[in-house]
Amino acid sequence: xxxxxxNGGCNCLDTQAIIIxxxxxxxxxxxxxxxxxxxxxxxQPAYYPGSRERVVEMMExxxxxxxxxxxxxxxxxxxxxxxxxxxxVVIVECGSPGEANYEPSALLKEAFGPLLAIVxxxxxxxxxxxxxxxxxxxxxxxxxxSNIMGSLSCxxxxxxxxxxxxxxxxxxxxxxxxxxxxxxxxxxxxxxCIGAVWGAHPxxxxxxxxxxxxxxxxxxxxxxxxxxxxxxxxxxxMFDGANNPPVLILDAMTTMECSRSVFMGILxxxxxxxxxxxxxxxGMILPGGLGxxxxx
Numbered sequence: 298x299x300x301x302x303x304n305g306g307c308n309c310l311d312t313q314a315i316i317i318x319x320x321x322x323x324x325x326x327x328x329x330x331x332x333x334x335x336x337x338x339x340x341q342p343a344y345y346p347g348s349r350e351r352v353v354e355m356m357e358x359x360x361x362x363x364x365x366x367x368x369x370x371x372x373x374x375x376x377x378x379x380x381x382x383x384x385x386v387v388i389v390e391c392g393s394p395g396e397a398n399y400e401p402s403a404l405l406k407e408a409f410g411p412l413l414a415i416v417x418x419x420x421x422x423x424x425x426x427x428x429x430x431x432x433x434x435x436x437x438x439x440x441x442x443s444n445i446m447g448s449l450s451c452x453x454x455x456x457x458x459x460x461x462x463x464x465x466x467x468x469x470x471x472x473x474x475x476x477x478x479x480x481x482x483x484x485x486x487x488x489x490c491i492g493a494v495w496g497a498h499p500x501x502x503x504x505x506x507x508x509x510x511x512x513x514x515x516x517x518x519x520x521x522x523x524x525x526x527x528x529x530x531x532x533x534x535m536f537d538g539a540n541n542p543p544v545l546i547l548d549a550m551t552t553m554e555c556s557r558s559v560f561m562g563i564l565x566x567x568x569x570x571x572x573x574x575x576x577x578x579x580g581m582i583l584p585g586g587l588g589x590x591x592x593x
Contacts, residue, residue: 298334299536300481305343306411310483319417338538339374340384348410349383359389386411393417404445440472448498449506450475450482472498480527493523
């Protein structure tokens with residue numbers, strides 16, 4: 298949810314689609330939790346030109362198919378100056394491939410805004426011995442670019458009850474430039490600051506996600522993807538838009554992440570703290586301080 302709300306969905310590393318099994322018994326419970334989290338975590342303004350209009354266009358298209366195919370999640374909070382209802386996330390139900398009412402438009406045309414598509418893949422009940430949903434249904438679907446656009450990044454969420462060999466096989470097979478296992482895919486971008494890569498998967502035929510990559514400070518040859526592994530699904534979430542750390546802490550973390558060494562990072566953080574302390578002191582003495590914008 299945090300990755301969908303980030304920058305109002307106007308980001309190349311935002312979550313665009315959720316792929317689940319049609320036979321998953323907890324899928325409706327999952328939807329209810331998703332709706333509640335989208336209401337709880339504040340909106341962020343969709344700043345990119347045309348984003349809101351594209352979301353409305355896509356929502357209207359799915360509404361014409363059926364009343365239950367598009368759902369706007371009203372959120373009462375925003376990190377912006379005002380809470381614009383156009384920043385509310387719209388969920389569109391694509392359906393299941395192969396069925397008469399399947400509509401993949403949201404998978405093939407990126408709204409680049411507060412839009413989230415859900416796809417249900419069928420076939421779990423017909424799997425043969427030695428096959429599994431993840432590697433024999435889900436991975437082939439998302440690797441096929443006629444089904445879904447882009448190859449920049451994705452996330453794979455798996456419980457502890459799932460054989461990790463199945464997960465590792467899926468990670469190896471996924472043709473995406475960055476893969477987050479039980480963690481948001483945008484951490485792949487941060488990992489590129491310390492030696493990993495960020496960019497489209499090299500097997501991608503088109504350039505929907507660009508060409509080449511950034512990072513790879515260690516100059517590893519023939520690199521294909523970045524893999525980031527997070528905590529167990531039952532652990533506390535790493536990112537929560539309703540409970541963000543103080544801005545100073547986030548700035549310090551960014552400073553350390555982008556420093557060439559721990560030593561240089563510490564020096565830059567001390568400098569950061571000094572500057573903020575001076576600003577705060579002047580702000581108490583002079584009306585308006587140094588004119589720094591405050592975003593609480």
